[in-house]
Amino acid sequence: MTLCDVPAVPELHPVLAERFSPVRFDTSATVTTNHVDALLEAARRAPSAGNSQPWKFIVARRGDTNHAQIVRYLARSSAQWAPGASLLVVNLAHVRVEGTEDWEFSEFARYDLGQAVAHMTIQGLAMGLDAHQFRAFDREGIAAEFAVPSHWEATSMTAFGTAAHAAGEIVAPGTSRDRESLDDITWARN
Secondary structure (H helix, E strand, O other): OOHHHOOOOOOOOHHHHHOOOOOOEOOOOOOOHHHHHHHHHHHHOOOOHHHOOOEEEEEEEOOOHHHHHHHOOEOHHHHOOHHHOOEEEEEEEEOOOOOOOOOOOOOOHHHHHHHHHHHHHHHHHHOOOEEEEEOOEOHHHHHHHOOOOOOEEEEEEEEEEOEOOOOOOOOOOOOOOOOOOHHHHOOOOO
């Protein structure tokens, strides 16, 4: 295939083309230890600057102690849907050198964490788990609850489970799947 043979609309892998962020989860669906281990293994294999792997995760299956602790710190918006997910994962980034206020530990820590979370998300989709990444929670509360040291940051959270609605079904404000065009997301291109 030459560059001239590339279709006008790029064909995505079906897992990526069908991905969406559900706001209702099937509360009867569960995840196994093997599911959790596969998600964590996908994150572990993500690239990072200098192979620093500046990420850790707080893992909580619906019904366990960690889950009950995390749910208390969800913002009102995420508290309406996230507790129904089979699995909640708090995504932590190593942002500072321990014992200092030096933010230079890794200027790429949050970026690297994002890659690890993206790997987890794609692995989840490949296993039949939908995912919704979000930031609507009390970061300081989570850090205190789980004794996260100050050089680590509770950056985001991911809810994994089986969606209880279709991708195109608008079930809450702000859940549109509309995306900007390729031209709109490109700063410069030849």
